[in-house]
Amino acid sequence: DVQMTQSPSTLSASVGDTVTISCRASQNINRWLAWYQQKPGRAPKLIIYEASTLESGVPSSFSGSGSGTEFTLTINSLQPDDFGTYYCQQYDGFSPYSFGQGTKVEIK
Amino acid sequence: QVQLVQSGAEVKKPGASVKVSCQASGYTFSNYYMHWVRQAPGQGPEWMGMINTGGGRTYYAQKFQDRVTLTRDTSTSTVVMELRSLKSDDSATYYCARSVTMRNGFDFWGQGTMVIVSS
Numbered sequence: 591d592v593q594m595t596q597s598p599s600t601l602s603a604s605v606g607d608t609v610t611i612s613c614r615a616s617q618n619i620n621r622w623l624a625w626y627q628q629k630p631g632r633a634p635k636l637i638i639y640e641a642s643t644l645e646s647g648v649p650s651s652f653s654g655s656g657s658g659t660e661f662t663l664t665i666n667s668l669q670p671d672d673f674g675t676y677y678c679q680q681y682d683g684f685s686p687y688s689f690g691q692g693t694k695v696e697i698k
Numbered sequence: 699q700v701q702l703v704q705s706g707a708e709v710k711k712p713g714a715s716v717k718v719s720c721q722a723s724g725y726t727f728s729n730y731y732m733h734w735v736r737q738a739p740g741q742g743p744e745w746m747g748m749i750n751t752g753g754g755r756t757y758y759a760q761k762f763q764d765r766v767t768l769t770r771d772t773s774t775s776t777v778v779m780e781l782r783s784l785k786s787d788d789s790a791t792y793y794c795a796r797s798v799t800m801r802n803g804f805d806f807w808g809q810g811t812m813v814i815v816s817s
Contacts, residue, residue, distance in 0.1 A: 591760075624803030626743075633793055633807035634743060645805065677742055683801045686759045687733070687745040 592616050592680050596690035602698040607668045611693045613661040613678035622682040625654055625663045628692075629674045638663065665695075673697055700724040702794050702808035709814045715782040718811045720794030727775035728752040730796040733804060734768065734779045738790040746792075748800075749777060784815045 593616040603609045613623070621641040626634035636645045638654040641661060651666045665672055678690040705719040720732065733748040747758035749768040756768050767780045777794060792811045795804035 622801055626803075633795075633810055634804075635807075636803045636805050639803035639805075645803070679743075679803065681797075681801055681803065689743045689745070691742045 592619060592682065592685045592688050594678055594680055594688050594690040596676075596678055596693050598693060599691065600694045600696060602696045603668050604698045605668055605670060607698075609665045609668055609695060611663040611676055611678075611695075613656075613663070613690050615659045615661070615680055618658050619680045619682040621657045622680055623654075623656070623661050624679045624681065625652075626677045626679065627672075627674050628677065634677060668695075670697075700796075700806045702796065702806055704792075704794060704808040704811045707812040707814070709816065710784050712785055712815055712817055714784050714815075715780060716784060716813055717778055717780045718792050718794075718813070720777045720779070720808050722775040722777075722796070728772055730798055731800060732768075732770070732777045733795045733797060734766075735793045735795055735804075735807075736790040737793070737810075738787070741790075743793075744790075746779070748797075751777065781813075784813075786815050789813060789815045 595614045597612045623641045625638040628634045637648045642654040653664045655662050675692045675694045677692050681687050701723045703721050708716050710716050728751050731748050734746040735743045737743045746762050749756045751770045765782045770777045794808040797804050
């Protein structure tokens with residue numbers, strides 16, 4: 591099975607900062623990667639799929655990059671509503687879907 | 699608008715079974731896969747399985763292969779997840795979520811159903 595490893599586990603940032611979250615897959619998943627944002631008590635929300643495609647309605651301050659085993663989520667000009675926990679997920683179709691352990695973005 | 703509405707919270711004893719339903723509306727039910735994902739407190743999401751709502755074929759994570767069953771009722775646009783032989787570490791919030799193909803992110807999620815397993 592494909593293991594997903596995110597870093598850092600926690601990130602403290604201020605409004606207006608640019609933050610970067612990394613996700614590494616244990617084997618090549620091409621670009622079959624999604625990013626989700628989750629707020630406490632809520633379901634995850636899809637923000638990026640196929641590594642870099644922004645889901646409809648998601649601000650352009652979010653961007654994704656990478657392929658193969660290394661992926662990055664970048665949030666430019668962090669806004670108050672951007673705080674929460676972010677998860678990467680692989681869906682290469684040959685392995686069970688799997689998620690990273692999460693990166694909590696906190697207010698500094 | 700797309701909605702996935704799940705059944706309410708459950709409290710079960712170890713060894714029992716639980717059924718959680720997910721009723722879809724606002725889109726063509728049989729055009730999407732439905733997944734089940736669970737999340738224990740403070741943990742990341744864990745994929746359990748999925749069902750092709752058109753043909754009914756199911757795919758399960760190996761970890762749950764022997765204990766979970768997904769079924770769908772196209773007349774009511776509902777998917778039901780049954781988990782058997784419950785253990786305390788099955789206590790989690792269970793979500794249904796849809797994807798348009800097997801190789802897509804999960805673009806809509808249910809509100810979640812908390813299942814507590816306790817003696």
